[in-house]
Amino acid sequence: MEVIDGFPSTSGDEYPLNTTRFIEAAARNVPDREIVSGTGEDQFRYTYGEAYERMQRLANALEELGVEAGDRVGVLAWNDHRHYECYFGIPGTGAVFLQLNLRLHSDQLQYVLNHSEPRFLVVDESLLEVAEGVAHEVSSIEGFVVMTDNDLDEVETDLEPTFSYEDILTEAEPEYDWPYIDETSAYSACYTTGTTGRPKGVYYSHRNIYLHTMQLANSVGISHEDSVAQITPMFHGQGWGLAYAATYAGAKLAFPGRYQAENPEPLVDLIRDEDATVTNGAPAIFMPMLDYIRDLDDIPNWNDLQMMSGATEPPLDMMQGYKELTGAEIVHAYGATETTPLVTMNFIKPSLEEDLSEEEKLDMRRKQGLTVPGIEMKIVDPTTGEELPHDGESAGEILIRGPWVTSSYYDDDRTEHSFTDDGFWESGDAGVIDKEGYLKITDRIKDVIKSGGEWISSVDMENLLIEHPNVRDACVVGLEHPEWEERPFALVEVEDDFNREELDEILSQRFADWQLPDEIEFTDEIPKTSVGKNNKKVIREEYEGRYLD
């Protein structure tokens, strides 16, 4: 992009945007505001003031270990207060906070470590096994800081040398003189993992995180009066940045600790007990929570709760279920690791508030939403690159640029074909934008089913299928076809009876007959990727050739 010069300003533009300012502000303005970590008997409570002291101790301790500005320090941890301390304590020194996805396959995790070359790993005791599975092959690592309530000599591991997180904090000085860090230097790194290929490194600058935090706080509307429950895993895309926005706004913060989708009780308790007004997560976690709530005797009153929902389109019955049962509002947002992630957020604009029926509003609110200020987004024909109209019909690839969008992958050849010449990131997502400006993702470009020269959206089809009460999950892929190029094939997890006619009936609401899947097959479990998405690569491989026989 061409950038022109104007008249010189007198502003202090050399003053760098460093996220240290956010925790400083929280410790200064709301030192007594509470931070809650974990659930049940192991729950831990302290304040911004106390957290800030521990972050300063962590920064001093890292310097004692020899960590210098520019070094990478990896973190393998759950959503808890120690992980949160790393959010500020590591990058505040000028080092890079390397987020490690504990659900990654060990091959991929090892690749990430060898590619980013951290000098130290900070590991939760319960995740030592994950670290042990990969760290021996990573020569850059000089030591392991173990997050545990136990004494270090009770910790069993073959990793060495190890340090106790608590011990090094206790021994460190409680005050740290935060440096001012060039705002274009890396603050953190997160590796994005698709279904194919090696992870790609996104290294967020301090400026990037600073601006994203301010925007997220504004888009969600977080103030010091809010209580924020960070449910999205903190090891991926900074947990969508919510803990930063909460810190920036001085809101109460609640971390669930380790949790599993199969056991949603602690999450529901946390939101209820801490009077959360904002939380975030994916339908994969919000759905079992809703099921759990349905069976409760005392349904919580969540009239003040906004649930930021990402990853996939929120199912209609989930949105309605939460609203009717608890009063909570599901707010759909869209983004990716490459976009920090906030790109769009959904709200019903005032002019539509009166015009639309409740049903139409729900339909609207399932879309990915409106592009937030500061971000440029367009949809283009993936072949010609030509921009497509916002007519709600024309589907194309979504291109994104802005101050918190990555402009390359770290040390990676794939940078070359992932960005346009004028700096847009090619998301690989296919979508339409309606005349009101609402984005709707229709598919991954590579998952679009190309049949007889037309596009069929596999995602739309999946979303419709899972609306059937007996369908737990669904995956639709295009399989090679001698006549039509590709034809849709659906794999479904059904709970009870499997009735092809009923499913066709549902699909016929929005799909033409020629678009219906050639086959719908029953399965016990749809293969998933490490981040819980349908693993279409594996499914395609398993069923490829099926329509060629």
Add this chain to the structure above:
Amino acid sequence: MEVIDGFPSTSGDEYPLNTTRFIEAAARNVPDREIVSGTGEDQFRYTYGEAYERMQRLANALEELGVEAGDRVGVLAWNDHRHYECYFGIPGTGAVFLQLNLRLHSDQLQYVLNHSEPRFLVVDESLLEVAEGVAHEVSSIEGFVVMTDNDLDEVETDLEPTFSYEDILTEAEPEYDWPYIDETSAYSACYTTGTTGRPKGVYYSHRNIYLHTMQLANSVGISHEDSVAQITPMFHGQGWGLAYAATYAGAKLAFPGRYQAENPEPLVDLIRDEDATVTNGAPAIFMPMLDYIRDLDDIPNWNDLQMMSGATEPPLDMMQGYKELTGAEIVHAYGATETTPLVTMNFIKPSLEEDLSEEEKLDMRRKQGLTVPGIEMKIVDPTTGEELPHDGESAGEILIRGPWVTSSYYDDDRTEHSFTDDGFWESGDAGVIDKEGYLKITDRIKDVIKSGGEWISSVDMENLLIEHPNVRDACVVGLEHPEWEERPFALVEVEDDFNREELDEILSQRFADWQLPDEIEFTDEIPKTSVGKNNKKVIREEYEGRYLD
């Protein structure tokens, strides 16, 4: 300040922060959201979508006139929609939007113009006289764009050449291809005027305005659901940035047009009729509005209204009066032209919400408030420069730095002694910070009364005096004294009886006997500066030597 380097990031940090993104977002996401301009019969209504088209026409029209990136374009206008169009239309091209204070003395205004060298002036027809009084002596000006509903040939002026704002917009193309502008280039300029010396030029960068807008929107909590009435004059410090924050958030916007403090009815009507939830202004305007409301038969319900109050400490009876009568909340904020202006904003932090009595909360809320995230503020001994503790007692000069604080004055020798070596702006304000972090301005450093080696705050004394029901206004200065160095002298505007004993009684609540003014003198009108502050320079000159006789 020293800034260290870290590891390279992959973020798109070269993407410049340009305020054009804000109006683009409003026009994209809430094109039908209303903008109201003026009051009564001349009221004009349109939408963000329509305003955006006119801004594009303005940008094209300016280019037609020959305006280029880096050129200055001056604006002399009231708070209305055309002025608002200049907020985006001028700087969006890369030119500098030069704010001209229409209340400035012609000598000062002429100095500003000759110092900033605008190529064009955009002038409201009703302010042509002001322009005529100064522009003939400003050789840089090539033409005058007249904002008027009349035909140009009906406009009487000796300025030339003139252009009709409406005509050039009509003739211009409705679409404009906004350039990307280096974010450190000047977006706008505002000259700060003290009671002494020539105005000093603050040239805000695009980045500065962008970041300030995001912070203001977050601090106030503005969303697309709000309705914002811009009462603070838009020609000074961007009207404290509120119209930007409203645009950024997609809120409804209301401009009062031309108004006078003596006639508050249109302002009250505007806030009521447009269901304003946020407005801004100084006690000088909020006080007569409250007096007017008191006499109304139907008192407005302003339970949802936040009134951002700046310039001076809000009087207690004003805060209570609004709350009790209308439900509106006065929110005190502090800043200066040099700080864009947001430095502190007042809210009662959650931990104090329960601990303090209602009366203590009111006392707390009259303070300037808590430093917003991103800004660094400290108080120092003005002689030694040593930082003073936050004990609520130690008074010193307030120093400020941050991304929206100026780091110099444009082409001005006074830059040299206005900033510390590490980039703090020396505000000239004296204040104390309490242990909770709340700032309280006690005086201007130069207005502090130094008596017998102790400080007496002239501002505190003035604030107490105007709490007396019969006192309309008060000004306290230190006059030279042979024995004590200085002694306080008070000038008061009284409404009815003048009773020295009653005033002493009020002052004795907070001042020791030795601090009471040696004289309290009655006056019909306290001399004011162009921005409505007590003109202490004039008063000191008039009464100097009084205690020496």
